[in-house]
Amino acid sequence: MAAEPFTGSTEHSPVTHHILSVLVENKAGVLARVAGLFSRRGFNISSLAVAPSDDDATFSRITIVVDAESTPIAQVVGQLNKLLNVVEIRDMAPAEATERELLLATVTIEAADRGHLLQNVAHAGASIIDFSSDKVTMSLSGTPAHITAFEALLLKSYPSTEIQRTGLVALPRLNPQV
Amino acid sequence: MKITGAQALIKSLEAQGTEVIFGLPGGAILPVYDPILDSNIRHILVRHEQGAGHMAEGYAQATGRPGVAMVTSGPGATNIVTPISNAYMDSIPLVVISGQVASGAIGTDAFQECDITGITMGITKHNWLIKSADEIPEVIAEAFYVATTGRPGPVLVDLPKDVAQSQMEWHEPPSTADLDLPGYHPQLDGDPAAIAAAADLLASSVRPVLYAGGGILKSRASEALIKLAEATGAPVVTTLMARGAIPDSHELCIGMPGMHGNYTAITAMQEADLLVSLGARFDDRVTGQLSSFAPKAKIIHVDIDPAELGKVRHADVGIAGDARRVIEALTSAVEERQLEDLAPWWSQLHAWQERYPLTYDPQEPGKGLRPQAIVEAIDAASPAGTIVVAGVGQHQMWAAQHWSYELPSTWINSGGAGTMGFAVPAAIGAKVGMPERTVWAIDGDGCFQMTAQELVTARIEGIPIKVAILNNSYLGMVRQWQEMFYEERYSEVYLSTDVPDYVMWAEAMGCVGIKVETPEEVGPAIEKANAITDRPVVIDFRTDAMEKVFPMVPAGVSNSEVVVHPSQREEA
Numbered sequence: 103m104a105a106e107p108f109t110g111s112t113e114h115s116p117v118t119h120h121i122l123s124v125l126v127e128n129k130a131g132v133l134a135r136v137a138g139l140f141s142r143r144g145f146n147i148s149s150l151a152v153a154p155s156d157d158d159a160t161f162s163r164i165t166i167v168v169d170a171e172s173t174p175i176a177q178v179v180g181q182l183n184k185l186l187n188v189v190e191i192r193d194m195a196p197a198e199a200t201e202r203e204l205l206l207a208t209v210t211i212e213a214a215d216r217g218h219l220l221q222n223v224a225h226a227g228a229s230i231i232d233f234s235s236d237k238v239t240m241s242l243s244g245t246p247a248h249i250t251a252f253e254a255l256l257l258k259s260y261p262s263t264e265i266q267r268t269g270l271v272a273l274p275r276l277n278p279q280v
Numbered sequence: 281m282k283i284t285g286a287q288a289l290i291k292s293l294e295a296q297g298t299e300v301i302f303g304l305p306g307g308a309i310l311p312v313y314d315p316i317l318d319s320n321i322r323h324i325l326v327r328h329e330q331g332a333g334h335m336a337e338g339y340a341q342a343t344g345r346p347g348v349a350m351v352t353s354g355p356g357a358t359n360i361v362t363p364i365s366n367a368y369m370d371s372i373p374l375v376v377i378s379g380q381v382a383s384g385a386i387g388t389d390a391f392q393e394c395d396i397t398g399i400t401m402g403i404t405k406h407n408w409l410i411k412s413a414d415e416i417p418e419v420i421a422e423a424f425y426v427a428t429t430g431r432p433g434p435v436l437v438d439l440p441k442d443v444a445q446s447q448m449e450w451h452e453p454p455s456t457a458d459l460d461l462p463g464y465h466p467q468l469d470g471d472p473a474a475i476a477a478a479a480d481l482l483a484s485s486v487r488p489v490l491y492a493g494g495g496i497l498k499s500r501a502s503e504a505l506i507k508l509a510e511a512t513g514a515p516v517v518t519t520l521m522a523r524g525a526i527p528d529s530h531e532l533c534i535g536m537p538g539m540h541g542n543y544t545a546i547t548a549m550q551e552a553d554l555l556v557s558l559g560a561r562f563d564d565r566v567t568g569q570l571s572s573f574a575p576k577a578k579i580i581h582v583d584i585d586p587a588e589l590g591k592v593r594h595a596d597v598g599i600a601g602d603a604r605r606v607i608e609a610l611t612s613a614v615e616e617r618q619l620e621d622l623a624p625w626w627s628q629l630h631a632w633q634e635r636y637p638l639t640y641d642p643q644e645p646g647k648g649l650r651p652q653a654i655v656e657a658i659d660a661a662s663p664a665g666t667i668v669v670a671g672v673g674q675h676q677m678w679a680a681q682h683w684s685y686e687l688p689s690t691w692i693n694s695g696g697a698g699t700m701g702f703a704v705p706a707a708i709g710a711k712v713g714m715p716e717r718t719v720w721a722i723d724g725d726g727c728f729q730m731t732a733q734e735l736v737t738a739r740i741e742g743i744p745i746k747v748a749i750l751n752n753s754y755l756g757m758v759r760q761w762q763e764m765f766y767e768e769r770y771s772e773v774y775l776s777t778d779v780p781d782y783v784m785w786a787e788a789m790g791c792v793g794i795k796v797e798t799p800e801e802v803g804p805a806i807e808k809a810n811a812i813t814d815r816p817v818v819i820d821f822r823t824d825a826m827e828k829v830f831p832m833v834p835a836g837v838s839n840s841e842v843v844v845h846p847s848q849r850e851e852a
Contacts, residue, residue, distance in 0.1 A: 127463060130409065135401055142402045180587030186406040186426065189463040 108222040108255050119148060120170040121199050121272045123192040124182060128154060128162045132187045136164060139181055145173050149269030161189065165271045170195075198278050203249045203270040206231075208239040209260045219260070226252045246270050285413030286311040286444040289377065290319050292420035295453050298348050300324060300339065300712055301377075302332040306352025307392055309379025311444035324712065324741050329356050331705040331734040333363020337372045338709030341692040342667055342717075344500065346373040346427050347709065353379045354392030357438075361399060362699060367434035368403040369696025370521060371498060373427040374434035380409065382442040397438050405433040410440065413448035421453040422461060430466030431585040432498055466584065470601035470609055478556070478580045478597045479613035485554035486620045488514040489577075491537070494521030494695065495559015495584060501604035502526065502688040505558065508611045509533075513622045515629055517545040519560055521695045524685035534629060535638075538566040539833050540677040543636035543844055544629055546831065550839050551628075552577045559583060559603040562592035563696065572838035582606045636831075638681055639845050643799050648824030651675065651750040654802060655682040658720055658748060661806045665690060666718040667710050671703035671727030674756040677829045679722040701730030707745045708738045718746070718810065725751040725775060725782075732785065738816045739790035746809045747818045752825040753777045760828045786818035794819045 126132045133152060140147050148167040155163040168178060175193060182188050205228075211219060213235060223230060228242035242252055249267060256263045283291070289312055293301070300322045305313040316323050326332040329351045336347025351360050357378040367374040381390040397407045405426050408419045416439075423435045482488060490512070496505050502525050509516050509532040516526050517537040526533045537545040549555060549566075555577045560566070567573040570592065581588070581595035582603060589598035599606050640652040655678050659666075668683055670676040670693040685691050692710055694702040707721035728749050738745055759773040786793030792812055796805045796819055809817040830845040 131397065131401070134398065138401050177587065177591055180589075180591070184405075184585070184587055186461065186464050 108225040108252065118169055118171045119167050119196065120173075120175050121194040121196070121201065121270070122166045122168065122178065122182070123194065123272060124164040124166060124188060125155065125190040126162050126164055126185075127187040127189060128159050129187055132162070133164070135185050135187060136166075136182065139185060140166075140178075143177075143181055145178050149267075151269040151271050165269070167270060192274065194272060194274060198275055199272040200275050201245055201270050201272040202243055203246050204241065204243045204268040205249045205253060206239060206241050206266045207253070207256055208237055208264045209256065210237050210262050211260060212236055222255065228252065281450045282447050283450050284311065284315075284444065285410075285416055285439070285446050285448055287315045288413055288416040288448055288450060289420065289439065289444065290315040290321065291450065292417050292453055293348065294319060294321060295417070296420060296424045297345070301348045301350050302326055302335040302339070302709065303350030303377075304329055304332060304352070304356065306356045306379065308353035308381055308441045309350060309356070309377075309439070309444075310352075311441060312350070312377070312379065312439070324737065326705070326737050327733040328731070329359035330362055330701070331708075331731055331737065333360040333374070333376070334366070334699075334702050334705035334731070335709030335712070335734070336374055336376075337363055337367055337370075337702075338669060338692055338706030339713040340367075340372050340374060340709075341706070342689055342710035343713035344689065345713070346375050346424055348375045348377070350377045351379070352392065353381055353396070354394045356392075357394060357396035358399065361403070362697075364400055364434045364436065365403040366694055366697040366699045366702065368405075370694065371432050371494060372434065373432040375423050375427050376434065376436045378436060378438050379444070380438045380440040383411070383440045384442070386440065396436065400436050403434070404436050405431075407436040407438065409438045410443050413443050413446045416448065417451055417453035418460070421456070422459050425456050425459055426461075426464065430464075431495075431583075467586065467600050468584075468602040468605055470582065470599040470606035472609070474597055474599045475606065475609045475613055478599060478610055479617055481554055481578055481580055481597060482512055482514075482556065482610070482614050483617035483619050485514075485578075486622065487551060487553040487625045488512065488622070489548050489552040489555050490514050490516040491519070491549065491555050491557045491560050492516055492522045492525045493519045493558065493560025495603045496522050496525040497688050499559065499584070499603040499605075500688075501559070501607055504604045504607040504611065506530065508607050508614070511611050511614050512619060513626075514556070515548055515626075517541070517549065518685075519563075519566055520680055520693065522560070523680055523691040524688050527686040528684040529686060534633070536680055538563075539568070539835070540681065540829050540831065542638050542681070543831055543842055544632040546833065546839050546842050547632055548629055549574050549577070554578050554580065556580045557582060558607060561588050567592070568833045568839040569836055572840060574839075582610075636844055636848055639847060640827075640830075641847070648752065648827075649796070649799060649802065649821055651678050651752070651821070651823040651827055652682045653799070654748065654750060654821050654823070655679050655722060657802050658722070658806050659683045661803065662718050662720065662810060666720060667692065667707075667714060669693065669703050669707035669710055669719065669721045671721075671723045672698045672700045673724045673727060674752075674760065674827070674829050675722055675724040675727070675750040677757075678750065681829075700724075700727045703727055704731050704745075704747060705734045707747070708734055708743050711738075711743050711745045721745060721747040723747055723749050724756060725749055725753065726755045728782075729775075729780070732789070735786070735789040735791050735816050735818070742814075743816070744813050745816050747816065749782060749818065749820050750823050751782065751820050752823045752827065754825055756825070756827075757829070759825075763828070764832075765834065782818060782820035786816075789816075791816040791818050793817075795822070796820065797822045
């Protein structure tokens with residue numbers, strides 16, 4: 103199998119997504135309320151990540167990525183704010199956010215053929231986290247563009263690759279780009 | 281003091297000032313029905329849970345206080361889903377208590393189990409599944425607070441049977457200031473800068489229209505609205521949800537806009553240079569085709585729900601806040617400004633009113649009654665403050681058009697959801713809340729057949745409402761659309777001329793039944809109905825089946841293309 107070298111994420115697709123960082127009370131059904139609102143109002147979710155945001159799990163943070171071109175962001179924020187369990191919403195354009203996503207990938211590949219793959223893993227900054235005689239599992243965290251580029255490379259070079267992405271999480275950038 | 285969860289629920293409802301519960305018991309809610317016997321809260325036993333929900337809505341619409349309904353799990357809960365949805369669309373404060381199967385059985389497909397919190401998530405402001413009896417005072421306090429504040433709406437509290445049966449240490453419910461609702465902060469006062477900007481727009485407008493919606497009634501802002509109208513001299517349209525917000529007899533009131541509004545109200549909005557939306561939401565039944573709606577108008581949009589601002593139509597000035605407070609502030613700001621002369625605008629409005637008044641054909645001998653004339657006759661014969669409650673369809677539009685509404689909260693109907701069968705139970709609820717008022721349900725025969733069984737409830741509970749069935753033997757509004765838009769291909773709209781016999785049906789339910797077929801019988805029948813105060817009365821008015829509601833803006837068509845009554849159309 104011909105493996106191409108990983109060249110990173112220099113090629114930028116036009117950015118149209120927005121990141122909503124939604125602080126919610128960590129109560130039963132809160133994710134269903136948020137997801138149900140998107141569904142019934144016809145808003146599309148590109149990705150969604152959720153985890154407790156403090157020590158005693160009183161609050162969770164849901165990071166929702168939406169397509170800003172096809173979704174009325176102000177209306178999404180307005181409707182989300184009406185949910186009783188939603189405490190605070192940050193609406194971030196990518197330039198205002200530090201974004202990270204995690205990818206796990208398992209490639210079926212014999213030990214003898216792994217040279218190129220390991221090179222690419224090193225170039226991308228990924229790490230091998232599990233392996234067997236015919237499979238390698240790696241992880242990579244990075245910007246969505248970086249992850250997407252690495253994912254594309256893997257799928258092109260090793261079509262049977264099994265991939266799981268987490269959806270991105272983000273916090274406001276400390277020095278926003280102009 | 282140790283009490284059961286069921287007792288705690290009733291005590292919590294009492295603490296919220298509940299005077300009446302509309303409900304129907306069943307297995308899962310059974311524990312709660314025992315302490316009802318020891319409570320001063322009146323319970324009204326309905327014949328179907330949908331009736332309980334609509335009664336609670338009618339009660340809330342008439343009184344401004346939250347309506348409370350109680351049902352059992354499973355089918356009891358699903359039967360009240362329609363009223364919950366109706367309350368959500370029309371922003372009615374409604375508190376529904378549902379029984380649930382025991383906590384341990386949840387998720388096992390137990391007898392009469394259904395996921396009612398899941399089902400109602402999208403049609404409640406919020407809902408709660410109670411996990412422990414200790415939570416009950418807090419949750420009930422939160423439920424009433426959420427239902428009645430901000431943009432009012434329905435809430436549901438689901439109570440598992442074992443929680444109702446378990447013991448808890450009673451504690452007083454928290455005050456509203458102590459409620460733990462970190463994500464709920466209704467904004468009541470409008471932003472002063474936005475109010476100043478709105479006042480500037482009003483001051484420079486030469487063709488303003490005050491567009492009054494149901495929020496005026498919710499915030500008890502009728503007086504404030506009249507003051508703003510008088511301070512500006514601007515015409516006021518009252519939407520279907522706001523009829524009576526300013527008296528129809530007031531010289532500044534130009535009536536109802538929308539699909540079946542009057543020509544002047546519709547056209548005033550189309551030609552306006554400024555629309556001041558006050559507790560209204562640019563519903564598609566008001567705007568018609570959105571892209572051509574009020575094309576020259578700047579928009580001031582006042583709403584308690586910030587998400588409404590710009591949802592449908594861009595607001596040049598959006599003000600989130602309580603209608604009454606914002607209107608009062610806006611009035612003060614306007615009074616400080618020099619206003620434009622609106623005389624030319626009024627001369628145009630008066631010309632439209634003269635050219636296109638609401639009208640209908642005169643009675644033809646030997647033909648069915650004119651439904652519009654019946655509405656006007658009941659209006660003329662009934663005391664001031666009479667509450668009118670309608671179902672959904674042609675009769676609803678005629679009742680909205682041809683009754684002169686002089687007081688707020690005297691008109692109750694299902695607006696946003698368009699729930700057929702709303703009238704009879706909602707009228708019962710209104711009468712329970714306002715027992716000194718005369719309450720007329722103006723209903724269609726199709727609607728009446730959906731929920732008429734609640735007249736049994738009304739008779740047994742001593743709730744003497746009056747029902748006028750405008751009986752045209754058809755699902756009349758659908759028939760009208762099939763006549764106008766489907767080349768008179770009538771599909772599944774004919775009910776029956778002979779069955780049911782409404783007089784026999786009314787009498788079987790313990791009510792007085794009267795059949796009216798000729799114009800001469802109309803007045804005496806209404807007099808007789810108004811004189812009966814010890815039981816419900818049903819009048820079966822036999823109306824002309826071919827009668828249509830005019831004016832009409834066909835769905836999706838520009839409001840500039842309003843179809844007026846045939847007698848008012850230009851000769852081709």
